[in-house]
Each structure stands twice: as structure tokens, then as C-alpha cells.
Amino acid sequence: MRYLFLGLWLALVTPPFPTAHANLPELPDLGAPSDDVMTPSEEKRLGEAFFRNLHQQIEISEDPEIQDYISSLGNRLASHSDMAKQRFHFFVVMKPSINAFAGPAGYIGVHSGLILATRNESELASVMAHEIAHVTQHHLKRAFAAASRMTLPMAAATLAAILLGTQSPAAAQAALIALQAGSLQSQINFTRANEQEADRIGLQILTASDFDPRSMPAFFERLQQSTRFLGYNIPEFLRTHPVTSSRIADTRSRADSFPYRQYTDSLAYLLTKSKLQILSTDQPELFKQEFEVAMERGTPNQKAAAQYGLALIFNQQHEFDASKKLLSRLLAKFPDQPQFIHALAQVEIAQGNVAQGLKRYQQALQRFPASNVLKLEYAEALLASGRFRKARALIEPDITERTKNHPVLYKLLSQAYAGMGETAEGQRYLAEYFYAIGDIKGAIRHARLAVKMAKGNRILTAIATQRLRFFQAEERAMKH
Numbered sequence: 001m002r003y004l005f006l007g008l009w010l011a012l013v014t015p016p017f018p019t020a021h022a023n024l025p026e027l028p029d030l031g032a033p034s035d036d037v038m039t040p041s042e043e044k045r046l047g048e049a050f051f052r053n054l055h056q057q058i059e060i061s062e063d064p065e066i067q068d069y070i071s072s073l074g075n076r077l078a079s080h081s082d083m084a085k086q087r088f089h090f091f092v093v094m095k096p097s098i099n100a101f102a103g104p105a106g107y108i109g110v111h112s113g114l115i116l117a118t119r120n121e122s123e124l125a126s127v128m129a130h131e132i133a134h135v136t137q138h139h140l141k142r143a144f145a146a147a148s149r150m151t152l153p154m155a156a157a158t159l160a161a162i163l164l165g166t167q168s169p170a171a172a173q174a175a176l177i178a179l180q181a182g183s184l185q186s187q188i189n190f191t192r193a194n195e196q197e198a199d200r201i202g203l204q205i206l207t208a209s210d211f212d213p214r215s216m217p218a219f220f221e222r223l224q225q226s227t228r229f230l231g232y233n234i235p236e237f238l239r240t241h242p243v244t245s246s247r248i249a250d251t252r253s254r255a256d257s258f259p260y261r262q263y264t265d266s267l268a269y270l271l272t273k274s275k276l277q278i279l280s281t282d283q284p285e286l287f288k289q290e291f292e293v294a295m296e297r298g299t300p301n302q303k304a305a306a307q308y309g310l311a312l313i314f315n316q317q318h319e320f321d322a323s324k325k326l327l328s329r330l331l332a333k334f335p336d337q338p339q340f341i342h343a344l345a346q347v348e349i350a351q352g353n354v355a356q357g358l359k360r361y362q363q364a365l366q367r368f369p370a371s372n373v374l375k376l377e378y379a380e381a382l383l384a385s386g387r388f389r390k391a392r393a394l395i396e397p398d399i400t401e402r403t404k405n406h407p408v409l410y411k412l413l414s415q416a417y418a419g420m421g422e423t424a425e426g427q428r429y430l431a432e433y434f435y436a437i438g439d440i441k442g443a444i445r446h447a448r449l450a451v452k453m454a455k456g457n458r459i460l461t462a463i464a465t466q467r468l469r470f471f472q473a474e475e476r477a478m479k480h
Contacts, residue, residue, distance in 0.1 A: 048105070049153060049155070058093050061094050064373045065339055077132055083136045087105075096112065099111040118219065119222075130199060139194050265302075270302060271304075300333075308327075324351075327343050338377075358381060358387075392416035407436035431447040440478065
């Protein structure tokens, strides 16, 4: 199986799943992890910078429902780990490859292709538990000594570049050459033990979180068998770092020590897979027949997920009456499911019944006031219908320290202020959006516009000027 772990980190500690740049040399063992190398605060800042840089390299899903599901699943698993109080951030990368990776400060990404490759929720959970184990066992901290030698922006950019080595080989190669030393064989031996420990700890997290422990060896074995007869066409990640039979045997032996029972997939998992199937293709109509067949078989949840997928296809093809019929039936059976509320409201708005669609969101939020998913989707609908002040009132209280992990909130707030005619505030938040997605030049450009437009407003001018100087300092640090 290919887990594409954070390049610099896992080039140091976990070779079974390499970076995309096959010719990069292995990195040496840099010694034991230690908080003296990098403090928790410094690690947090590096993780945030790393996440910003990833946005410039890969497409990270901003879909609130997909984000909410992967976060809920990840946090459920993390709560049963050795670091239950650590704040993790889980996100979905929109790529068809079967990958997952762990970065600094508990940033864990899962590729959409991996989610779609799983046959049940426990298989997905097994991969995420393995990644969490790398974090909780401090496998990642061996790269802190290397990162601490660079400026923060440069370290984060280099980590992101190495993760996707083919997209920025010069930066990745320079970092690796500078750090290359030590015994390659001892590094390989160390990382094999590292992987075994992540399997073992991951299995414990998996079972404590009430998922099927047998899903881990099952998923490993299926991926191994699917590439067995590919010869030289086998994917590079399996040629270089294969999922070994010994790992499969070891995890199966451990899993078999637990009593056997049936595990049920959550409806949220099945709905997420249906949505990702459609978002991952430019020909969603190809899934029509598959969904139609699935609507007639399986569990009630499986039938509902197929019905939902078909409704989304109808919606994309502007067959709104057909979509509305399916979604109305689903909502009657599952009145508390936010995916169905949102999809039906979208159809109503698309049909021109804006008032009914907005009312549906409003009523849902009255029932579920803590639902960040519904709040964000309602805000987007308000903006699309020109209710800018309402949207701003809904979004602005959520602009907190954690917003940096959800850049879309900055973008929506910028749109709200721009729609209200407060262009300086709109530019200010647009600058924050570009910074959050790692586009420092875009952040500087919009911060300058905010300063220019804020003339006469001393407070806003001071805020925008301070942020402009901060962005400029970050840009300078990237060059050193």
C-alpha cells in the first residue's frame, strides 16, 4: 500500500511509501526526537506553514461536508491514541492516487483516491490510525533538527516540495543534498521497525475506536494482490517500497486475537464516497447506472447513499425535478442528515425558489445551531442570493485562530464585505485568504489594496499596514 507520508519527515523515518521524486536519495537518521530541537509552539507554526504551502502544490477539498466527515473520523481515532489532547487537523486531497500522509503538528491528509479504494469505513480508519500512530510515536520529530536550520517559510516550502518532489525538484534536491549523511542500511532498518510500530499502535487505536481490526491486513493484502501481475508497470511506490507479506502476516496475527463481529459503515462514510465519486470525474453520468443498481440492493444506508449520488448527478445535469424527488424521499427517511438538507435547498434555489431554499437552511440551523457545515452552506447561499449583511453576521463570529485551517471562511467574509460596499475590509480578508493558501504574492497584492482603500479609516489602515509588512517579511524569508 502506498502511504505518501510527508516527504522530509518520512524520508527520514518511513520508507515504504516514498515521495513522488524517485531519484531523491534517502535522508540520514538525525538522532532521537527531543523537544529541545523544536518546541511545541515552533512545531505548531511549522505545521501551519506546511499546510499553507500544500495549497500551492495540490488541491485540498474545501467541501464542508467532506471536511466535516474526515475531521470527525480522524478525531474519533485520535481521541483513543496516546495523544488524545493533541489537536490534529485532517483534510482530503483531491487526487485519484491511493495515498495518505502525516505532517508536522498533526496535519494528516488523505487522498480522495484512497477513500474511494476502501470497501468499508474500517479500512479507511485503519489507514488514518496508522498515520496517527506515526505522530503519537514521535516518528516525525526526527526531522526537526533539519527544519530548525532554515527559516520557517523556507522549511515549510521545502517540506511541501519534497512531499511532491516532481513538482519542485530543485528545492527538494537541494534540501536532501544538504542533509545527506549516515548509513543508508541503518536508515532502512530503522524505518522498517518504525512502520511495524505504526502498524501495531494503529491497530490498537483502530480497535479502541470500535472499528474492525481485520480491515488493516485486508486492505494491505488487496492492494498487494491488485498489483501482483503488473510486472514493470507496477506503480513506483510499490516497486521501491512494497507492502511486504511479513507486514500483512503480522497485522493479521494481531487482528485475529480480537473477537470477530460485524461492523456497520456510517451513513456519513457512504455519502462521502458517493459525493467523491462525482467530484472526482468530469463524466458523472457514467455512475448513473451504478447508482441505480445500488439503490435496489444492500443495507438501507447503502441504498440511501446510492440515491443521494444519483440526485447529485441529476442536479449537475439541471434535472432538478428528478433530483428534488429523490432528495425529498431521502429527507423524509433521514430528517437530520445535513447532506440531504443542503442538497435539497440547493435544488430549490436553482429552481428559482430562493426564499424556500434559504428558509430550509434557517430552519435546519435552528434545530442544529452547532452545525458548522450547515452554517457555512447557508452563508454561501446567502452570498449567492445577495444577502451580504446576513452572510457576514453568520461568518464573522467564526473567524478565529482555527480559521487558518479553513481558508474558505476568509474568502466568504471578503465576498460579504465587498457586497456591502466595504471594499477595504473585503481586500483585507482576501489578503488573509491568499496567505492561508500559501500565495504570498497574492496576499501582498490585496493587502496593498486594503491599505490604499482604507484611507480615512485609521484603525483599518493600521491593521492592513501591519499585515502587509508581515506578508512582505514572509516573502523575504522565503528567499533565504
